[in-house]
Amino acid sequence: MPRPRTRRHRALVPLLATAALLLTGCANPSTGSADDDPTAPVTLRFWHGWSEKNEVEAIDDSIARFRKLHPNIRVKSTGNVTDATVNQALRAGGGDAPDVVSSFTTDNVGQYCSSGMWADLDPFLKKSGMAKERIFPEVLLDYTRYQGKQCALPLLADSFGMYYNKDAFEKAGITRPPRTMSEFRRAAVRLTERTADGSYRQLGFMPDFRLYQNSPDRLFAQWGPTYFDGEGKSRLAQGDTAEDFFTTQRDLVTALGGYGPLEKFRTTFGDEMSSQNAFLTGKLAMHMDGEWRGLMLDASKPGFRWGTAPMPVPDDQADAYGRGYLTGTVAGIAHSSKHQNAAWELVRFLTADTEQVVAFANAIHNIPSTKAALASPKLARDPAFRTFLDIARHPRSVSMPPSVNGGRYIVSLRDFAYEAEAGRVPDLEKGLRRLDRQIDEDNLQSRN
Amino acid sequence: MATPPATRPAPELRRRHTRERLRTLGFLSPWLIGFTVFFGYPLLATVYFSFMHYNQIQAPSFVGLRNWTYVLDRMPLFGPALWNTLWLVVVMVSLRVVFGLGIGLLVTRIKTGAGFFRTAFYLPYLAPPVTATVAFVFLLNPGTGPVNEALGALGIPAPNWFNDPDWAKPSLVLLSLWGIGDLMVIFMAALLDVPREQYEAAELDGAGVLARFRYVTWPAITPIVMFAVVTGVVQTMQYYTQALVAGKLASGVSIGPGSVIQPGYPDGSTLTVPQLVYSLGFQNFDTGAACVLSLVLFAIAMAVTSLLMRRSTGLLSAED
Amino acid sequence: MxxxxxxxxxxxxxxxxxxxxxxxxxxxxxxxxxxxxxxxxxxxxxxxxxxxxxxxxxxxxxxxxxYTEVFHTPGFLTWWRNSLLYAGLGTLLTVCSSVPVAYALAKFRFRGRRPAMMLVVATMMLPPQVIVIPMYLVWAQQLHLSGSLWPLIVPLAFGDAYAIFLLRQFLLTIPREYLESAKVDGCGELRTLLRIVVPMAKPGIAAVALFQFFFCWNDYFGPQIYAAQNPGAWTLSYGLESFKSAHGVNWNLTMAATLLVMAPVVLVFFFAQKTFVEGVTLTGVKG
Structure with a gap:
């Protein structure tokens, strides 16, 4: 029957035409530009991750200070934005997409730089006559660029250390925070108290990787690992750093009662940001966290005295004591922004204006991210905070290397760590080789 | 092009034919457009993208079969996701049908307070999936959940439910049994449709409870059971919301501001194929790999439904 | 005996x-x-x-x-508004677009009716994840409408396979004689549909409308894909999932929020119990 067939073909023509039209138009059409006049009246969209009341107030104050310097630029800020959102919105483009973007971690900088989602800032730095090496500490510049492309600048930094319950230490007869991993394990066991029915009343330390800020990359920083070799290949199975790390954590889990009971105890903890935070309610005697937690502890007035210290280091690296995991908020300009010069004014103010950086750091209790601000006499210096400043300045502190697909390798590392802590990786060396292979495969799949 | 066959009558009738065809097209037009734009096009595009590297920011580039080999061979999550989906299809669907039939039988026998019981059994089905899942994660929370508190008080060893890789899927099945209302209603209707006389006749022949079920009830409700199985399989292949929400909430990992949380907690035991499509497409922005997985899901769904549809032709029959 | x-x-x-x-x-x-x-x-x-x-x-x-605290958490009222918009408008559009299609499939005689019906059933069976990626790309990159609920609402104006299927099953039960007599009275097909068919099919339409309302209200996947990047477009079902961790609250407030999201559905059920149970039966028994 030739007739219906021709007709059917005819019906296919518009279908295919539409399909072709839609497919060919798929490259993102919304490209921005940097030929706007930064002194002309303009409204900028600024996305950030801060959500707590004091933080939002601090960011609003910062914007008010900026407005005094640049009355022509209005800033519309949106808080509580995660990287997932930034990632999606910048890909989608459109009128609501932000001009100035920020991220709470350095995990995705590699992806932002290599894909071009965040604009290269070097031309702007040059235009403004700024020498970035003189303004920002080297390590912070490192984590805001990828393969030489500076697509972000540090907007305050975070360092991770230990919070400990001084009353519990006194009761257990421990005089100072542990410095090596074996000291740490002994202390954690001594600080652990149980109830009559065998469950925990107080745990010395919660080693499980899913607790609050405990993700494995943070604790692993105490070992000073190298994630990639010169060719960008994952090298966790080489040497025994990673193996020692996972063995130490697993020993800690076993010494404290085993993975099952610990995980069960973890499900009795309240939300991290609430009054039922496990360190706050006395369920944990030692706790790994970032410098900002001090402000929250002060505000909620716990029923015990607390102190801060660097996290312990492996026994064979005792000389590295004082190091910790470093990360930070980073800020940049969206590739799709049509007001990139105006956006640069805001980025520059937030990241490099000494007075602003100090005021903002004090307000939200973060580590300042410029050399001048770190030396400023106006910087708050209570002893609890001092610990974290020292960790941030420690030469052997560690941040995560950027990668073409952002934090994907960190996600793989975490998934491996979850398996390992549960005792599901019988042969660590073999497992780590598998992890290396996986990270390399994923990296390859992310390249053009 | 078309010369009408010689037997075709006068032009007037032909005009009427054209008019009728246009009318039919007019009535069908919303769906014809919808089908082309929201089904035909995306399906073609999925095939196209499965051969492309496209991170949704740089222009797509042709990579041949790389995405296919990556998903099928070099991505370790594919196997577990497929296994979990099949596990759920087999276990969840069969248990739901058996439990739904049981509750249906029970409801038809209740004499006192039938209205109350029917509503009580039905209500959980109405709870939106996200709310029901959030509630169950709380109820089954190993440390403080009421279920384990109660089991503990009775001295029964309690599992860690959503927090144990061996128990997470069974917990999801439990959640699905809680929302059995839909099956209960259709089974109830089917059971009430079985003529009473047949039971009485069977009883007179000396048939016991089991024999009556085997020879009277079962033949009468087989089409409905088949229907429940087909729709159950279709729904379970799409299983997404409950598994994702349960995994995320039970893991207790706060939403990382930076990197994403891989679905499937604990240890990938609740990762289903649809979740993996989401994860690849919207967490990794690996459009190509996500489209490959979409096509795999499409192929499985079509194969299973055509197989099941052949066995239960009821859906398309009843012309008028 | x-x-x-x-x-x-x-x-x-x-x-x-x-x-x-x-x-x-x-x-x-x-x-x-x-x-x-x-x-x-x-x-x-x-x-x-x-x-x-x-x-x-x-x-x-x-x-x-x-409960008042939940209502005062940022966004909760916006989620309510969005859920109502999505479910309300979505239901209206689905019914308006699906009734004529179902009518044609049930009562018109034309070549390709059976294949068309099979395609409807096939779309109904298709997991939404199969086609979501290209669809998302069109909405996000061509139309710049991601971050809103329009990508979820607009397609419903072009018929929903499940609604078409159910309505057709229901319309099959209307005897052809009623329609013939209307035509004798000089009604065109459109008037027959509006004057005769729709009033007779009210129970079926009501059931389909209820299903669609519940589907939209409960939908999590759609808002997660299209609305996630803009909290102003979140719905209750989507917002509730992150409620606990995003607001740093504990089980008590989470459970209060959970009940507040369940409440409307349960209320609708008590008002429309009969329609609903009839509708569920319709899905199965007519098969």
Missing amino acids: APTNARPPAMRRARPALHWIAVHTTAVAAALFFVLPFVFVLLTSVMSDAQAMSGELWPHEWHWSN
Whole structure:
């Protein structure tokens, strides 16, 4: 029957035409530009991750200070934005997409730089006559660029250390925070108290990787690992750093009662940001966290005295004591922004204006991210905070290397760590080789 | 092009034919457009993208079969996701049908307070999936959940439910049994449709409870059971919301501001194929790999439904 | 009476009573399984922060203020508005676009009717994840409408396979004679549809509308894909999932929020119980 067939073909023509039209138009059409006049009246969209009341107030104050310097630029800020959102919105483009973007971690900088989602800032730095090496500490510049492309600048930094319950230490007869991993394990066991029915009343330390800020990359920083070799290949199975790390954590889990009971105890903890935070309610005697937690502890007035210290280091690296995991908020300009010069004014103010950086750091209790601000006499210096400043300045502190697909390798590392802590990786060396292979495969799949 | 066959009558009738065809097209037009734009096009595009590297920011580039080999061979999550989906299809669907039939039988026998019981059994089905899942994660929370508190008080060893890789899927099945209302209603209707006389006749022949079920009830409700199985399989292949929400909430990992949380907690035991499509497409922005997985899901769904549809032709029959 | 049934009289009297007890004991046990979760959720929703994390079952004090607190969390009212918009407008569009299609598929005679019906069923069976990626790309990159609910609402104006299927099943039961007589009276097909078919199909349309409303209200996947990047477009179902971690709250407030999201659905059910149960039956029994 030739007739219906021709007709059917005819019906296919518009279908295919539409399909072709839609497919060919798929490259993102919304490209921005940097030929706007930064002194002309303009409204900028600024996305950030801060959500707590004091933080939002601090960011609003910062914007008010900026407005005094640049009355022509209005800033519309949106808080509580995660990287997932930034990632999606910048890909989608459109009128609501932000001009100035920020991220709470350095995990995705590699992806932002290599894909071009965040604009290269070097031309702007040059235009403004700024020498970035003189303004920002080297390590912070490192984590805001990828393969030489500076697509972000540090907007305050975070360092991770230990919070400990001084009353519990006194009761257990421990005089100072542990410095090596074996000291740490002994202390954690001594600080652990149980109830009559065998469950925990107080745990010395919660080693499980899913607790609050405990993700494995943070604790692993105490070992000073190298994630990639010169060719960008994952090298966790080489040497025994990673193996020692996972063995130490697993020993800690076993010494404290085993993975099952610990995980069960973890499900009795309240939300991290609430009054039922496990360190706050006395369920944990030692706790790994970032410098900002001090402000929250002060505000909620716990029923015990607390102190801060660097996290312990492996026994064979005792000389590295004082190091910790470093990360930070980073800020940049969206590739799709049509007001990139105006956006640069805001980025520059937030990241490099000494007075602003100090005021903002004090307000939200973060580590300042410029050399001048770190030396400023106006910087708050209570002893609890001092610990974290020292960790941030420690030469052997560690941040995560950027990668073409952002934090994907960190996600793989975490998934491996979850398996390992549960005792599901019988042969660590073999497992780590598998992890290396996986990270390399994923990296390859992310390249053009 | 078309010369009408010689037997075709006068032009007037032909005009009427054209008019009728246009009318039919007019009535069908919303769906014809919808089908082309929201089904035909995306399906073609999925095939196209499965051969492309496209991170949704740089222009797509042709990579041949790389995405296919990556998903099928070099991505370790594919196997577990497929296994979990099949596990759920087999276990969840069969248990739901058996439990739904049981509750249906029970409801038809209740004499006192039938209205109350029917509503009580039905209500959980109405709870939106996200709310029901959030509630169950709380109820089954190993440390403080009421279920384990109660089991503990009775001295029964309690599992860690959503927090144990061996128990997470069974917990999801439990959640699905809680929302059995839909099956209960259709089974109830089917059971009430079985003529009473047949039971009485069977009883007179000396048939016991089991024999009556085997020879009277079962033949009468087989089409409905088949229907429940087909729709159950279709729904379970799409299983997404409950598994994702349960995994995320039970893991207790706060939403990382930076990197994403891989679905499937604990240890990938609740990762289903649809979740993996989401994860690849919207967490990794690996459009190509996500489209490959979409096509795999499409192929499985079509194969299973055509197989099941052949066995239960009821859906398309009843012309008028 | 068959000899097997010849039992002592006392036992024959006892049997219905035993049967009654067995059935109703089972029923009560089953009811506990279905109802207790609601009770625990309700009890926890009025506990204090500290008690919600203690594992105790009965609230020491009744904190009804938890509910007002939930309403005051940023975004909650916006989620409500968005859910109503999505479910309301979505239902309206689905019904308006699906009724004529279902009518044509049920009552018109034309070539390709059976394949068309099979395609409807096939779309119905298709997991939404299969086509979501290209669809998302069109909405996000061509139309720049991601971050809103329009990508979820607009497609419903072009018929929904499930609604078409159910409505067709229902329309098949309308005798052809009614339609013929309307045509004799000089009604065109459109007028026949509006004057005769729609009033007769009211129960079916009501059931389909209810299903669609519940589907939109409960939808999580759609908002997660299209609305996630803009909290101003979140719906209740989507917002609730991140409620606990995003707002740093504990089980008590989470349970209060959970009940507040369940409430409208349960209310609609009590008002439209009959339509709903009929609708569920329609999906199965007519098959």
